[in-house]
Amino acid sequence: MKMRMKIVAGLGLLAAVAAAGTTASRAEDTLEKLKAQGYATIGIANEPPFSEVKPDGTLTGAAPDVAKAVMAKLGVPEVRYQIVDYGAMIPGLQAGRFDFIAAGLYINPKRCESISFSEPDVCGSEAFAVETGNPLGLKTYEDIAKAGITMATCGGCAEYDYAKKAGVSEANIVVAPDPQSGLKMLQSGRVKVYALGGPVIHELLTKAKDPKLEIVNPVLGIPPSCAGAGFRKDDEAFRKAYDEALKELKGTDAFPPLVDSYGFSSVVAKEATREQLCTASN
16 A cells, blocks of 8 residues: 555656646747747737837837847847737737737736736836816826716726726726727817827827817826836746846946836836736735
8 A cells, every 4th residue: 555655746746847848848849939930929918109000010119118128139030010009918828829919018916816927017107188287286096086077098908997996986997908099089089088108108299289188297106107018928038038138238338228218117117127017916
């Protein structure tokens, strides 16, 4: 009986080791597969300046630009894309629709439970687009809640969670399918405020050239937010290799232009850490 128990225990240990080895091998194989095929596919939201696809199909934006530079360092010369809503990014990644996320997806504790993030690469503040003069005096999400007004933001975005946490009624949060739609909602009077990342609001209003609208930046009470590339949990070896290349990139003069040119802060991106953001209380 004792011999049988030892055999069973030994087989169990071998199975555990084999399973661990399979997971590690699968993770390592992801990067090797990408090197062999010569390209990686990323999930993006097509929300400038985080990510954008130009009319001619050119992929740009702060997050993809960083991803392209990092993947080049890892020996993958081409980056392709799949456009998905922010709310569908993590399920899409887990379903294997793309190799990793490079869309300016903010790092927060809830998302860290589902996927593995790289170290921060794109950091910026929150902002509101409001009527010129900001007649309602909106400076915080709590101001929106107290005023009982309707706001717009994107589905699955951090701004949606900020609003709910501040007490904004779910009935007063309108989901805009894309940045331009949100701006049109504000211009038509359907909503009183449009909440998104500062660089996005800045770019929208710059292009719109609408004298009836202005930006409130930063939104008070919300610390700067940082995004990172997102990976499947079993792609830990790939994520670690990505982090090493990202660290190397951050130490060069090539990194600041990749993010600062879009209105983000390379300084904050270098100072912030994944650990801080994955354990933050907000």
